[in-house]
Structure formats: C-alpha cells, structure tokens
Amino acid sequence: MKITNAKVFVGGPGKNYVTLKIETDQGVYGLGDATLNNRETLPAAYLQDYLIPCLIGMDPRRSEDIWQFFYRGAYFRRGPIAMAAFGAIDMALWDIKGKLANMPLYQLFGGKSRDGALVYAHATGADLPDLMESIAHYVDAGYKAVRVQCGIPGMPSASYAVPETPGASKHYITDFSGIRPKIEIWDTDCYMRYMPGALAEIRERFGPDLKLLHDVHHRLTPREAAQFAKAVEPVNLFWLEDPTPAEDQTALKLIRQHSTTPIAIGEVFNSLHDCQHLIEQELIDFIRVAVTYAGGITHVKRIVELAGMHHIRTGFHGAPSHSPLCMAAQAHLNAWAPNFGIQEYLVLGTPECDALFPSDHQMQDGLFHVSDAPGLGVDFDEAQAARYSYAPGSHPVVRLQDGTLWNY
Numbered sequence: 001m002k003i004t005n006a007k008v009f010v011g012g013p014g015k016n017y018v019t020l021k022i023e024t025d026q027g028v029y030g031l032g033d034a035t036l037n038n039r040e041t042l043p044a045a046y047l048q049d050y051l052i053p054c055l056i057g058m059d060p061r062r063s064e065d066i067w068q069f070f071y072r073g074a075y076f077r078r079g080p081i082a083m084a085a086f087g088a089i090d091m092a093l094w095d096i097k098g099k100l101a102n103m104p105l106y107q108l109f110g111g112k113s114r115d116g117a118l119v120y121a122h123a124t125g126a127d128l129p130d131l132m133e134s135i136a137h138y139v140d141a142g143y144k145a146v147r148v149q150c151g152i153p154g155m156p157s158a159s160y161a162v163p164e165t166p167g168a169s170k171h172y173i174t175d176f177s178g179i180r181p182k183i184e185i186w187d188t189d190c191y192m193r194y195m196p197g198a199l200a201e202i203r204e205r206f207g208p209d210l211k212l213l214h215d216v217h218h219r220l221t222p223r224e225a226a227q228f229a230k231a232v233e234p235v236n237l238f239w240l241e242d243p244t245p246a247e248d249q250t251a252l253k254l255i256r257q258h259s260t261t262p263i264a265i266g267e268v269f270n271s272l273h274d275c276q277h278l279i280e281q282e283l284i285d286f287i288r289v290a291v292t293y294a295g296g297i298t299h300v301k302r303i304v305e306l307a308g309m310h311h312i313r314t315g316f317h318g319a320p321s322h323s324p325l326c327m328a329a330q331a332h333l334n335a336w337a338p339n340f341g342i343q344e345y346l347v348l349g350t351p352e353c354d355a356l357f358p359s360d361h362q363m364q365d366g367l368f369h370v371s372d373a374p375g376l377g378v379d380f381d382e383a384q385a386a387r388y389s390y391a392p393g394s395h396p397v398v399r400l401q402d403g404t405l406w407n408y
C-alpha cells in the first residue's frame with residue numbers, strides 16, 4: 001500500500017484551518033489538522049515543501065516509522081511548527097488505519113473507558129454580572145463544567161479573552177484585522193485584588209456541583225501565582241490554568257508548596273520533553289497538550305501514558321482554533337484514556353463548520369460522545385473548502401502600564 005498524493009488546504013469559516021489530506025493507491029484517504037493559531041502558513045509550508053515530497057510512496061500503515069522518520073530525520077527537532085506538521089501527518093495516518101480496520105480509532109487504542117467525555121465551555125463577561133449570565137447560559141444548556149473569565153475593575157484594557165462591553169461576544173475570537181497585534185494593558189494588582197472574590201461569588205451563586213475552571217494565561221510571577229492559588233482554595237476550582245509562563249518549570253514548585261488548588265498546564269507544549277519534568281515531579285494535575293501542536297496521536301499517547309503513571313489527568317487544549325479533526329483525534333483519546341480528565345470544547349456547531357467537516361460526533365448534557373464511524377469519524381468537503389482562503393490574524397500583545405512587555 002502506498003501514499004500517492006497529499007494536499008494542504010488553508011482556510012475556513014472565520015478560522016485559518018490547516019487541513020492535510022493524504023491519498024493512497026487503495027482509494028482510502030486520511031485527514032489531519034496542522035492549524036497553528038496565527039502562524040498557519042508555516043506548518044502548511046513545512047508540509048508542502050519538506051514533508052509531502054518524502055511522504056509520497058511511503059506505506060501509510062507504518063505510522064510509527066513515518067513519525068520517527070520525520071522527527072528524527074529533521075535534525076532540528078521539536079518546535080510548534082514542525083510538530084504541528086508531523087501531527088497532521090500522524091493524525092491522517094491513524095485515520096487511514098482506522099478506515100482500513102473498519103473501526104473507530106478508540107477501538108485501536110484499547111476501546112472505550114467511558115461513554116461520554118466531560119467537556120468544559122468558555123463563559124466570559126465584560127464584568128462579573130455579564131459573566132454570571134454567560135455561566136447561567138451554559139448551565140441551562142447542560143454543561144457540568146465551565147471556564148470563567150471576566151473583565152476586572154480598574155484594568156486599563158479588556159483582559160485575556162473577555163469582551164469590552166457586556167453582551168458583546170461570548171467567545172474570544174482571533175483579531176483578523178492584520179498581522180500587527182492589538183496591545184492589551186495588564187495590571188496584576190487589579191487582578192489579584194478582584195479575581196479571588198469574583199470566583200467566590202460565582203461559587204456562591206452556582207453551588208458546589210458546577211465544575212469551575214479559570215485561566216490565568218501566564219500572567220503571574222511564581223510568588224503571585226502561589227498567593228493566588230492559595231487565596232482561591234475555598235472556591236474549590238476544578239483547575240487553575242497556566243498561572244505562570246511554563247518555561248520556568250521550577251516555579252511550579254512554589255505554587256505546590258503553598259496550595260492544593262489543581263494546576264493545568266501544557267497548551268503551548270509540543271513535546272513529551274516539555275512535559276516530562278512537570279509530570280515526573282508531579283507539579284501539575286492536568287496536562288493540556290493538543291494533538292495538533294504536540295506531534296499527533298502517536299506522540300500525545302505517550303504523554304498521556306506517562307501522565308497516568310503520576311496521577312495526572314488529561315485536559316486537552318480545545319481552543320476555537322483547533323479544527324474538528326484535532327478535536328476528533330482528542331475525542332478518541334478521551335474515550336480511551338484511563339486518566340482522562342476533561343476536554344475544552346468550543347469548536348463544533350456552526351453550520352459552515354459542519355458543512356466543511358461533516359461528522360456525527362455528538363454533544364449531550366455536557367458530555368462528548370465520539371462517533372463510531374471508522375477512523376477519526378470526520379470528513380472534509382473540498383468543494384466547501386474552495387470558499388475559504390487565508391486571512392492574516394494575530395494574538396494581542398500585552399504590556400504593563402509603564403510599557404514593559406508582558407506575557408499574553
């Protein structure tokens with residue numbers, strides 16, 4: 001069996017999905033996602049210029065050897081661009097494997113460990129009352145877990161992922177007005193003074209059962225993060241995400257020494273080696289890698305298994321930038337993983353997105369039910385894809401009030 005062709009598509013409804021389609025001499029094809037948010041053309045070029053020419057003629061069933069060929073063969077290993085490109089190939093090869101076996105991928109991993117996988121939605125508000133409304137909306141829709149973010153009084157500009165005016169938008173959307181980023185101004189004191197009390201009010205209003213998550217988005221120093229994690233302990237968060245930038249992994253030790261608030265980290269990691277210290281030292285509770293950014297199913301499965309040996313559960317990244325293909329790959333891992341925790345979930349649901357990526361994955365009562373179709377269980381409509389093209393966008397850049405550059 002041989003790979004005969006591979007194509008890359010960039011674009012989508014309000015997103016720049018990078019979709020790989022691998023075709024074979026037996027008519028079976030596989031689909032993979034290489035969407036690296038706001039840097040989408042780079043994994044697309046990596047695939048197009050360097051990987052696809054080598055892929056043609058390979059046996060698609062040898063997904064392990066192909067992964068090793070590209071990873072070890074690259075010499076300059078790791079990094080989000082290369083790993084997203086390898087991830088897309090790996091996902092597509094697993095998709096082909098599932099179709100050849102006539103089985104959904106979770107069966108190839110070892111079968112289901114649960115019927116539905118717990119997901120969390122993003123509730124956001126320009127201020128606390130606006131956030132309360134957004135949370136109530138998700139609770140009414142049956143969600144059992146919600147990530148909560150709101151505007152902070154005194155904060156010079158809208159902080160991470162929240163709309164500027166109440167009711168403006170319930171989702172954080174990439175700014176597609178061009179490559180030059182918007183500037184956000186951050187004030188740690190305002191955040192530290194306000195947010196623990198706001199989280200306590202949310203817990204008070206929604207009771208003990210609702211799982212509450214909060215994302216600090218790398219904004220605190222280790223000492224501030226330790227203080228914050230300790231202050232919010234009575235709220236009983238499901239997790240506190242990215243309290244500090246995770247390059248300095250010893251920082252996590254200080255947080256652990258001061259608090260039992262569960263910590264989730266890893267959405268910017270792209271390799272097992274980025275997670276290894278945090279996992280082996282048991283400095284986190286949830287690992288947040290995404291199948292796309294971290295080299296595909298083959299590599300992420302290794303991360304999940306290492307995490308499981310250290311009581312760490314999964315909480316795969318599921319920001320709106322991930323295509324339904326990445327979300328499907330994660331859904332199959334979620335159905336299988338003995339140490340599954342939760343899945344961030346925002347992607348599916350618009351008619352345009354469903355038309356581009358038809359599937360019968362189902363969300364019900366806050367649980368994700370993976371499709372039983374062979375492979376990933378998501379298709380890709382090339383005629384629909386022709387409607388879209390790349391639109392340059394960027395993440396904001398964050399500065400402190402005195403102009404000092406900070407972490408987005």
Ligand code: GCO
Pocket residue numbers: 037161172215217267317318319320321344395
């Ligand atoms: C999350 C993330 C995202 C990131 C985005 C960057 O928890 O979902 O923090 O919102 O900001 O993925 O590209």
Ligand code: MG
Pocket residue numbers: 215217241242267
């Ligand atoms: Mg995050």
